[in-house]
Amino acid sequence: MPEKLQLRTALGKHAHVKPLVDGRVSSTRLDFDFRDYEPLPKGFRAMVRGDELDVSELAVVTHLLAHHYRKPLTGIAIPLWSRLPHANLVCPTGSSIREPKDLNGTTVGVRAYAQTSGVWVRGIVKDDYGVDLNSITWLTMEDAHLSEYTDPENTVRNTKPTGLRDLMMAGELSAIMGERTVDPSGIRTVVPDGDKAAEAWIARTGIVPINHVLTVRNDLLAEHSWLAGELMELFEEARRVSIAEDGATPPPAYGLEENRRSLQLAFDYSADQRITPRRYEVDELFVRI
Secondary structure (H helix, E strand, O other): OOOOEEEEEEOOOOHHHHHHHOOOOOOOOEEEEEOOOOOOHHHHHHHHHOOOOOEEEEEHHHHHHHHHOOOOEEEEEEEEEEOOHHHOEEEEOOOOOOOHHHHOOOEEEEOOOOOHHHHHHHHHHHHHHOOOHHHOEEEEOOOOOOOOOOOOOOEEEOOOOOOHHHHHHOOOOOEEEOOOOOOOOOEEEOOOOHHHHHHHHHHHHOOOOEEEEEEEEHHHHHHOOOHHHHHHHHHHHHHHHHHHHHOOOOOOOOOHHHHHHHHHHHHHHHHHOOOOOOOOOHHHOEOOO
């Protein structure tokens, strides 16, 4: 029997991939060598800056930038993590900010300008709430995962040891977004009733904002023509098992056509926000299965 393909792999601790990690779902062709990164974005950097991973969960905008800078990676349209953008932009409870347009001309904090969560938030508040993104100064805490990338001119890097939340509560920022875990104490969403607004947006547009997808090294896909299809089948089975056996909440459906509109909108927002110099098409970055 041929030796199984060993894949150095980084995934988040999601219920819908747990059956792959614990072995309930396996393959006769490949084995996953799971690598732990805490927090997970350290794995993103490993995937795009080095050669220590073969398969990785990757933020959508990081995957976009990796393609732009000619990194040898291809995406598989398996949405691994999503979040509600409307609920991720927050301000202090007692803030004078009453609606997103009140952010115009202020300073807003985000972990990194090219962070996928920030791209979704900025795109939605511009399109649906009339925010002038260019009037805002974006205070960032760190660079992008791609070392080649440079933030646009209306960004400034935080040089203080203080974190985003504390800077906002001290009055130095009008709002923040992109926190990995949002602590609700002392804050509210800038978009009124953020959770409900997000759910209404999804119902109206039919788009679930996707933050993370799966990526694979190009040389492996070229050498093993079956690999992309095998990965899709394994992740689909893990999704099914997690729902049936673990009662997991179903993630968005997997597949390129199922997620085309969401991915394309993230790419459109990225071009509009000067993260990429042109609009990329989904088919340029994802394999067809």
